[in-house]
Amino acid sequence: MSQRRVAVAVAVLLLISAGVAGAGLPTVTHDGRPYVELKRVAAAHGDAELEASPAGTRARLRVPGHVVTFTRNWAQILVNDTPLVLDAPVRVKRGVWLVPESFVGRVLPGLAPGVAVVTAQAGPGAPAPAVTLAELRFRSYPSFTRVVVETSGLLAYRIERQGPKEARIRLIGLAARAQAAEIRDGFVDEVRLERAGVDALLRVVFEGTAGTTRTSTLTDPHRLVLEFGRPTETGPRQEELMPLRTIVLDAGHGGHDPGAVGPTGLTEKGLVLDVTRRVARLAEEQLGVRVLLTRDADYFVSLADRTSLANRARADLFVSIHANAGRQTRADGVETYFLSSEATDSEARQVAALENGVVPLEGPPGRGGATKDIVKTILWDLAQSEFQTESSRLAEIVHDSMTQTLRIGNRGVKQAELYVLGGAAMPAILIEIGFVTNPKAERRLKDASYRDEIARAIVAGLAEYKRNWDQRKRAARAPSLVTKRR
């Protein structure tokens, strides 16, 4: 309960303090953005206590009544237990923890000692924020249904009711017309937005019984993300303890979208389909897993349909296979991506732009101009916190396997805003197996035995990840055995 009140309070405080300058702390520039040293933030605050080891993954800042948790390379922080996304990721440079300056200007003021967080809820005396609804959207996943309320500004909300048949969320001061949408995904029946004085009331009607509700707020653009989890059977979820069973392999592009094209005409769509088929055959033989392909011939599949297939099949992993295009013909090597709001570097950003480029071909006519924004919001509804750690683990293992066995340059594991990975409700990576635009690489990529080598290297990586996964699941099942032995 208190968690929810804090969430409301943080949202409101952000609104109040937006635009307030940092507390005169010196900034350093990183990736072209202003950052502040976390230890200076703590020192300037007075009552703050900081736990931040140079080699650690997480840092904690305690101020009276609040704990803020930072994760290395993540834009998402936790204020008490409420996720909040900053405009840039937290970085650690030479052992020094750096936070985006926006944390000092926009989040910290709400955590000052003596600030009565709860009283910040909008009341009769509070200025009425003119927040309007930009879009209400939904997405169904195997284990939860997501409702996203995108607004023109920061939105305060309050969960008023969480019954077995219905959840009611008051969206404070939100200007929006009444509307209703049928979801009928076997869990959520419908979502209605109603007027309630100056507020709007979001009503989520369940078909059966409600499960858990998780909320988070995201910025740029402002969104309230509500995730309604399906009720689970009693005890630990069987699914969560199962060995790795299903992998979806996604051969990039296809049909009218050729992807990258080499100097002598090798197309990415043809190359990656062949490699993907080889990976599929080997993975089924060697790993004993079920392998599904998003396409098994030369036809067009939208990016959203690729991950929808994986979600419907309740796949454990999603692996997208692509080949690169370089501005310079000498560019060569393998790189492996997982999803992040922040591209590793300008090259990674360029790869994302190329791989996302198909999106304008997909959307309904007339919305093309807004494509970039659509990509951004769909991606960040996900927050990706659930799968980002696993995706990076998968990326590291598969990438290592490839660079160790193939005679090819290592361009590293990278992060970028890759739309195709955004819809996956499971760990997901995208592999760029080589540059078709490099004449030497193109020649090698045409060779069937080299394609086999690539496939074997990918499967060896998947095998290692599966061993690692199965071991962890066994360990999770083990406690009962341990107590018996004692």
Ligand SMILES: [Zn+2]
């Ligand atoms: Zn591609």
